[in-house]
Amino acid sequence: MTFLQQLINGLHVGSIYALIALGYTMVYGIIKLINFAHGDIMMLGAFTAFMTLTTFQLPIGVVLLITIIFCAIAGMLIERIAYKPLRNAPRISALITAIGVSFALENLFLILFGASSKPFPYHINLPPLSIGPLQITWITIITLLLSVGIMLMLDFFIKKTKIGKAMRAVSEDEDAAQLMGINTSTTISITFAIGSALGGVGGVLYSIAYPQIQPYMGVMPGLKAFIAAVLGGIGIMPGAMLGGFLMGIIESLTKGYISTLWSDAIVFGILILVLLIKPTGILGKNIREKV
């Protein structure tokens, strides 16, 4: 395969990573929590789509909409039940709770659907687009368009709307935001809803690209998306997008040119290098520590 072909494959996976990474980064930005359950929200999205596709046989657009709504509600519920009581607890307690939520979701789906992987029942039966020697599948094109579209909408939402402004304010300084009359609780809920919706879309796109779904499917992409968020600078939204695309390209190129077996090791190696050289990520600003 040519370099360009690998690059396009990388962009395809990368855009999915970017969508999931956005959820990580938004939640981290606003409550400084590594939401370990985010990868499982992605799995939840994939299963929701699976259920609506198999039992109701709805068109893909409606399926996507249902998935978005369902994941947003699930994200808000998780925040209300598990994270909100721990808002002022030590960070490690919140982290452990997130891990608990992740385990709970995985095992719930293990009970509901069993451990065996199921084929995802959606395909696009169009011949791939050929540009010279390049073969671009329609899934790649749709995934890229959809995720870039969502990111642009999100960017507009964060920058121009009142709720977006509130979200930026809360992530800057929660107490000050509250004093200015922002309902921080609602804002955090909305952040979780949007982040989880993005994770759900990521899950659907991921399972169209790799059409096998099972309860642990969210763990590895979740981890990689998280690394992508750190790579770009956690808490910074353009960073998550950049990190996601970079991550996908790096992964695709190492798989193509070095080795499939070592690609995960290289991905983690890059994470370590970034953390050592610039722990705040590519787009992060250095924060001085005050005594």
Next chain:
Amino acid sequence: MKQSIQYLINIFSIIILYILLFFLIQTGILSSYYSGILILIGINIILATSLNLATGFLGQLALGHAGFMAIGAYASAIFTMHFNVSSTIGFIVSLLLGGIISGIFGIIIGIPALRLKGDYLAIITLGFGEIIRIIITNLELTGGAKGLTGITRLTNFHITFWITVVVVTLLYTFVHSRHGRAVLAIRENEIAAEAVGVPTTYYKIFAFALAAFFAGVGGGLYAHHIRTLMPTTFRFIYSVEILVIVVLGGMGSFTGSILAAIVLTILPEALRDLADYRMLIYSIALILMMIFRPEGFLGTRELSLSKLFLNHKVKKEGGKTQ
């Protein structure tokens, strides 16, 4: 004088516990299934107390403990397989070797990683742990993805019991020594510790490597108990499970870790009847615990037998000073 009485009480109760368990196993009241659980409890105690040193006492959240355990497990298993070790002394040598190699990796990883703090440290240790696992999966020496099989069963209840006692004693005395106070000072306030002359980098790496060493020893025991090593066993989920023991017991409490290791090893076995539901119940229990008692069972307190026995005396002495 008072301290030596405390030591005597502790030594005495450990010996009584050993004799009691020995008697129960010897008479067959505890079947081999139960003694297997006892061995797992011992291994989990070693892993949890060693992680507690890094996370609870030093205050550095580490998510790569399973990686160190894997290094120790593979190193000692390869050693015993290569030299056909069947004696107890040879086994202990292999455990020490596993621990030392793991400890060396602890230093190598600790030097760059411990420059970071908090969440970033958690992520970088997670990354190192995964890299260790991927390397093990791709090496021929370690049996690759198929795993390492045919390890001799050298771990038994007696050796696990005494190694656990030695590890916990060493960790306890370390934390209560001058070096331990330096480690605690770093947890409380790193900048202040540095300002009063504690070599923070040295102690952070030292405590981290010590935790890695004991994790390696625990891994060696695990390898010769289970007898088949699969790289997938040492996923980051396993590191998390060890961390959960530490947090539930209380970060900064060895007795808490011991208690939590016992409970969390028995609980999944006891819930085996509920088979499919046990992990779900386990994770929900974890969430509820964090919400209602985030400091864990014991917080930073230690359970003490001598306090239990010497309760009256302590009260009297307290009365005198007032």
